[in-house]
Amino acid sequence: MVQIPTASPSSAAHSADQKRSINLRIEAGTRQLIDQAAAALGKTRTEFMVESARREATDVLLDQRLFALDDTAFNAFVDALDNPPSAGPKLRALMSRKPGWQD
Template sequence: MPSTAAKDDRISIRTPPELKRMLIAAAAVSNISMTDFLLNAARKAAETVLAESRQITLNQQEWDRFMDLLDNPPPPNAALRAAMQRHHALLD
């Protein structure tokens, strides 16, 4: 999945020799350059990490509590009322 965008930025990394040999071999087996191999692997890992950081997982008890709060929200407290007043002041 080589990118057609300009490749102006550079990343330098140090690696143990055995890992470098493994990366070179994996890139060769994949029939792509080591740069493209590393970029593809890094992109996949970054996408996974970012997707997981944006996802919230709830157990059944937490889900039930969440749904109950949506159906029966607590009354506004002082901090929420103050925030709404500031918001309305900005809109006026």
């Protein structure tokens, strides 16, 4: 199981001295949009951006590493890994090509 680090209120208080800055250059319209969204939620720009970035980062990592299957689907998945189809003509042609960086 993948563990995604999260900040709890108690860990946030202990790590205050470990905070680091991130400087971003963004268009004025994007900054205004972020500010409006943050205000709608009663948050500061920093709170909104950090929470949004953390949520997106977690989603990306989970999409890359975690998926759930029922028993039937899992067995089919394992079977596909254990018994891949034989290489067809397109795969054989691709694998016999010289990579572009070796020209």
